[in-house]
Amino acid sequence: MHLTCNQEIEGSNPSGGCLIRGDDMNIIIMGPQGSGKGVLSRHLNSKYGFALISSGDILREEIKKGTKLGKQIADIINKGNLFPDELTLELLKKKIRSSRQGFILDGYPRNLNQVKLLEEHLESIGKDIDLVIYIDVPDSLCIERISGRWICRNCGAIYNTKTIPPKMPGICDKCGKALYQRADEKKEAVEQRLQIFHEKTQPLKNYYKEKGLLKVIDGTGSPKEVLQNAISIIESFK
Numbered sequence: 001m002h003l004t005c006n007q008e009i010e011g012s013n014p015s016g017g018c019l020i021r022g023d024d025m026n027i028i029i030m031g032p033q034g035s036g037k038g039v040l041s042r043h044l045n046s047k048y049g050f051a052l053i054s055s056g057d058i059l060r061e062e063i064k065k066g067t068k069l070g071k072q073i074a075d076i077i078n079k080g081n082l083f084p085d086e087l088t089l090e091l092l093k094k095k096i097r098s099s100r101q102g103f104i105l106d107g108y109p110r111n112l113n114q115v116k117l118l119e120e121h122l123e124s125i126g127k128d129i130d131l132v133i134y135i136d137v138p139d140s141l142c143i144e145r146i147s148g149r150w151i152c153r154n155c156g157a158i159y160n161t162k163t164i165p166p167k168m169p170g171i172c173d174k175c176g177k178a179l180y181q182r183a184d185e186k187k188e189a190v191e192q193r194l195q196i197f198h199e200k201t202q203p204l205k206n207y208y209k210e211k212g213l214l215k216v217i218d219g220t221g222s223p224k225e226v227l228q229n230a231i232s233i234i235e236s237f238k
């Protein structure tokens with residue numbers, strides 16, 4: 001890892017010191033749905049300039065572009081089939097290769113086979129993983145965060161029945177239209193995905209722990225607290 005002082009980043013450092021730019025710091029962010037890993041990844045991306053590589057975003061982009069591959073992806077997802085590990089990595093490769101200041105992987109790897117494929121690829125291009133951050137949030141809180149979400153079909157406003165409830169249940173404050181809950185965000189769907197996550201991810205946690213790369217962050221606090229924790233960990237690499 002290359003350490004350097006950067007004017008822009010230095011200004012945003014509360015301790016006033018010099019932060020790493022993390023030129024070749026490659027990080028995996030892991031955590032269950034609702035742990036806030038997407039938010040943390042975006043914050044670290046804007047703070048340090050690490051390339052943000054989100055497997056979910058990449059798949060959605062491809063579908064949106066309407067390419068032949070995009071149609072294949074949509075077909076697999078719509079049929080509820082599991083997405084082939086090799087194909088996901090193919091989509092991530094270009095972004096990994098072009099990342100100059102390190103990268104953050106969000107949503108990949110999700111199982112041990114993907115870990116193996118990723119390692120083989122990184123080795124072939126002379127890169128490796130420096131750090132794995134696991135955001136720990138109890139299932140009950142994940143369910144509360146996600147299954148409380150209601151979205152306005154008309155203006156896209158997002159509410160949460162616990163934290164930011166609409167004034168009238170089921171009605172958008174901004175435009176007065178009906179709110180809806182995404183099918184994959186309903187309690188039962190979230191519970192099911194959390195169960196799969198724990199099954200598939202526990203071996204990954206153990207694997208990275210044995211490699212000495214795993215750091216666990218308490219994700220029950222605010223996004224700002226989670227970010228501060230992640231920054232302390234990244235800075236301890238100095």
Ligand SMILES: [Zn+2]
Nearest residue numbers: 152155172175
């Ligand atoms: Zn609305």
